[in-house]
Amino acid sequence: MNLPLGFRYSAVYAGIRKVEKPDLALIxxxxxxxxxxxxxxxxxxxxxxxxxxxxxEISGGVARAALINAGNANCATRTGARVALQTxxxxxxxxxxxxxxxxxxxxxxIGVELxxxxxxxxxxxxxxxxxxxxxxxxxxxxxxxxxxxxxxxxEAQGARIAGMTKGSGMIHPNMATTLAFVVTDAEVxxxxxxxxxxxxxxxxxxxxxxxxxxxxxxxxxxMANGSSGRRVAREHFxxxxxxxxxxxxxxxxxxxxxxxxxxxxxxxxxxxxRAAAQIARSIANSPLVKTxxxxxxxxxxxxxxxxxxxxxxxxxxxVDIFLQRVRVCRGGLAAPFDEAALKQALDxxxxxxxxxxxxxxxxxxVFWTCDLTHGYIDIxxxxxx
Amino acid sequence: MNLPLGFRYSAVYAGIRKVEKPDLALIxxxxxxxxxxxxxxxxxxxxxxxxxxxxxEISGGVARAALINAGNANCATRTGARVALQTxxxxxxxxxxxxxxxxxxxxxxIGVELxxxxxxxxxxxxxxxxxxxxxxxxxxxxxxxxxxxxxxxxEAQGARIAGMTKGSGMIHPNMATTLAFVVTDAEVxxxxxxxxxxxxxxxxxxxxxxxxxxxxxxxxxxMANGSSGRRVAREHFxxxxxxxxxxxxxxxxxxxxxxxxxxxxxxxxxxxxRAAAQIARSIANSPLVKTxxxxxxxxxxxxxxxxxxxxxxxxxxxVDIFLQRVRVCRGGLAAPFDEAALKQALDxxxxxxxxxxxxxxxxxxVFWTCDLTHGYIDIxxxxxx
Numbered sequence: 001m002n003l004p005l006g007f008r009y010s011a012v013y014a015g016i017r018k019v020e021k022p023d024l025a026l027i028x029x030x031x032x033x034x035x036x037x038x039x040x041x042x043x044x045x046x047x048x049x050x051x052x053x054x055x056x057e058i059s060g061g062v063a064r065a066a067l068i069n070a071g072n073a074n075c076a077t078r079t080g081a082r083v084a085l086q087t088x089x090x091x092x093x094x095x096x097x098x099x100x101x102x103x104x105x106x107x108x109x110i111g112v113e114l115x116x117x118x119x120x121x122x123x124x125x126x127x128x129x130x131x132x133x134x135x136x137x138x139x140x141x142x143x144x145x146x147x148x149x150x151x152x153x154x155e156a157q158g159a160r161i162a163g164m165t166k167g168s169g170m171i172h173p174n175m176a177t178t179l180a181f182v183v184t185d186a187e188v189x190x191x192x193x194x195x196x197x198x199x200x201x202x203x204x205x206x207x208x209x210x211x212x213x214x215x216x217x218x219x220x221x222x223m224a225n226g227s228s229g230r231r232v233a234r235e236h237f238x239x240x241x242x243x244x245x246x247x248x249x250x251x252x253x254x255x256x257x258x259x260x261x262x263x264x265x266x267x268x269x270x271x272x273x274r275a276a277a278q279i280a281r282s283i284a285n286s287p288l289v290k291t292x293x294x295x296x297x298x299x300x301x302x303x304x305x306x307x308x309x310x311x312x313x314x315x316x317x318x319v320d321i322f323l324q325r326v327r328v329c330r331g332g333l334a335a336p337f338d339e340a341a342l343k344q345a346l347d348x349x350x351x352x353x354x355x356x357x358x359x360x361x362x363x364x365x366v367f368w369t370c371d372l373t374h375g376y377i378d379i380x381x382x383x384x385x
Numbered sequence: 386m387n388l389p390l391g392f393r394y395s396a397v398y399a400g401i402r403k404v405e406k407p408d409l410a411l412i413x414x415x416x417x418x419x420x421x422x423x424x425x426x427x428x429x430x431x432x433x434x435x436x437x438x439x440x441x442e443i444s445g446g447v448a449r450a451a452l453i454n455a456g457n458a459n460c461a462t463r464t465g466a467r468v469a470l471q472t473x474x475x476x477x478x479x480x481x482x483x484x485x486x487x488x489x490x491x492x493x494x495i496g497v498e499l500x501x502x503x504x505x506x507x508x509x510x511x512x513x514x515x516x517x518x519x520x521x522x523x524x525x526x527x528x529x530x531x532x533x534x535x536x537x538x539x540e541a542q543g544a545r546i547a548g549m550t551k552g553s554g555m556i557h558p559n560m561a562t563t564l565a566f567v568v569t570d571a572e573v574x575x576x577x578x579x580x581x582x583x584x585x586x587x588x589x590x591x592x593x594x595x596x597x598x599x600x601x602x603x604x605x606x607x608m609a610n611g612s613s614g615r616r617v618a619r620e621h622f623x624x625x626x627x628x629x630x631x632x633x634x635x636x637x638x639x640x641x642x643x644x645x646x647x648x649x650x651x652x653x654x655x656x657x658x659r660a661a662a663q664i665a666r667s668i669a670n671s672p673l674v675k676t677x678x679x680x681x682x683x684x685x686x687x688x689x690x691x692x693x694x695x696x697x698x699x700x701x702x703x704v705d706i707f708l709q710r711v712r713v714c715r716g717g718l719a720a721p722f723d724e725a726a727l728k729q730a731l732d733x734x735x736x737x738x739x740x741x742x743x744x745x746x747x748x749x750x751v752f753w754t755c756d757l758t759h760g761y762i763d764i765x766x767x768x769x770x
Binding site: 041042043044045073075076077078109110111112113214215216287288291292294295297299300301302304305307308309310312313314316329332333334372373374376377380381 | 426463599676692693698719762765
């Protein structure tokens with residue numbers, strides 16, 4: 001864990017979630033950082049999303065801190081905007097920076113008023129606890145139904161990138177999904193940072209689905225504070241940022257609510273990358289595919305059917321499908337395979353679905369999801385109450 | 386059960402499905418019937434869908450019979466087209482009609498070769514068993530994972546309409562979903578019949594979702610043989626056909642795989658019917674909404690979020706949401722309600738979600754789905770093997 005220079009982290013239990021574990025996190029960049037973010041495209045947006053976007057506009061893409069709470073989405077609430085603004089301003093006072101340099105983020109239940117005092121009363125303690133070493137404490141505090149902590153690290157020409165994320169349900173591939181905070185000590189001007197982030201999001205968070213439900217609170221933020229003094233070459237920075245974002249996205253799929261299996265879907269031979277991703281997304285979102293994988297059932301007909309309703313035109317008679325590298329469908333028809341051996345190979349925590357259009361275009365895409373099990377229903381039939 | 390005149394039905398066990406219960410059905414109109422159908426829009430289409438569509442084109446919308454098998458979709462198979470054609474031709478010989486007057490339909494597993502002899506060997510027995518009274522036997526033979534038989538009846542100015550349908554999974558609202566056969570003894574010219582069917586499908590099967598997976602075999606067929614000698618006024622026929630199709634669609638949602646609860650979603654105040662249906666579909670397809678209803682959890686935030694990603698623009702601050710007629714969200718915010726009482730009201734086999742955009746347009750839509758439970762996963766994790 002080689003952390004970027006010039007960042008500090010803190011976390012406390014503020015009493016926002018019922019279970020007594022840290023639910024309020026602060027990430028601070030000591031020098032003002034260049035900041036870029038992508039947000040949910042849901043028509044219903046949580047107050048912190050609206051406030052964070054506005055703050056980035058006002059500051060022209062400069063940030064000092066992200067203030068994140070779990071346990072309450074601060075969405076569809078009477079006092080939402082006031083709470084988000086008030087807590088961000090209070091944090092700015094404690095940190096001695098401008099209010100617009102603090103970006104609020106929330107995750108949790110929708111439609112329940114968030115008591116601002118829970119946050120305000122803990123800001124001093126939160127600030128007092130700030131330390132460059134408490135990265136993992138902050139990463140733990142932003143989790144909700146997650147079973148495991150999700151962090152990733154990379155290096156590029158001497159600069160460091162570190163990311164933390166949360167989320168296992170309400171994950172749909174459209175713009176950023178869920179919450180993610182990436183920090184780097186590379187020197188990157190804000191315009192380039194925005195372009196890098198957009199490209200990375202397209203190859204990571206936008207290639208991820210757990211249940212097809214898009215959240216109201218999604219935000220993927222990157223802060224680059226230049227503390228390493230390194231100006232990293234574009235392609236190197238892009239590759240390292242991709243590495244961190246893809247690792248985080250895959251960790252979300254792996255920890256999808258109730259998931260027993262991580263599923264990687266590779267589509268090849270589509271007309272373009274966009275078409276390939278559309279087919280992959282359709283397969284990834286199919287409950288029938290996801291339950292078949294849960295049952296280690298090599299039911300490739302469901303994969304073909306899901307691709308068929310993706311909206312992308314293709315000739316089914318040119319499709320090969322591979323499960324765990326075993327060809328189960330050739331030219332749109334059943335291919336002979338050892339059923340018992342494949343069933344055993346599918347009894348794995350990682351499943352690869354490869355969908356190939358023979359003689360097609362150069363469009364390829366990779367997409368991540370997880371199987372659909374009883375656990376998903378157990379978690380979501382009683383989340384709120 | 387007041388059946389249309391001039392139709393006969395039969396069913397046998399042909400050994401296509403593993404469980405020994407009838408899996409081959411024949412519906413015969415004694416006078417040639419005007420016939421209209423809507424089919425799946427999946428890019429992957431089963432052989433019987435392709436053959437039935439072609440037969441309707443050749444005949445100009447005239448049919449004598451539908452030959453339906455359960456247990457095998459006859460889709461993505463090497464011999465699919467040959468089997469569908471061969472069995473339809475053989476049935477035509479037995480019935481003494483033109484091949485194109487027989488419409489094949491199949492439902493079941495995808496990608497497994499369908500042995501034509503299973504059907505050919507049973508055609509004589511099937512024809513010998515034809516009787517105007519065996520409507521329910523045919524309705525039973527087309528079922529797959531269904532727990533209950535699905536039939537509906539209506540009358541219009543002295544003419545009768547009867548329908549049977551199947552299906553509880555792989556149900557997605559796009560064109561006709563699943564298999565449905567509607568017979569009527571009204572006199573309706575084929576052009577009018579097509580228009581009536583399209584309108585009814587739009588208000589019934591296209592307003593239905595179980596799991597969002599669109600099948601490769603969907604077909605909704607209506608045959609009008611004029612045996613009653615009644616030319617029914619358009620609006621009366623449309624109303625009766627709507628009644629039958631809507632009843633059938635609702636029965637599918639009620640019997641959705643693993644479903645414990647039928648869910649009716651009403652959207653009001655959208656710009657138009659199309660926008661209203663789009664919002665309703667988004668709510669109906671949300672696994673988080675469906676699991677919340679399974680758990681009797683009045684988690685209206687998920688309903689608002691699902692509407693928010695429907696792609697339809699609306700102002701969240703003008704939204705009211707009602708569950709079982711209790712307002713749980715007013716103007717996009719939590720409305721006070723008796724949590725215990727509502728939880729009890731949600732412990733019901735029927736749940737109504739009403740989503741109202743206040744001061745909005747005149748667009749309304751009703752949509753049907755079911756809750757998402759362990760049962761769906763149990764059924765689908767081991768369907769094929």
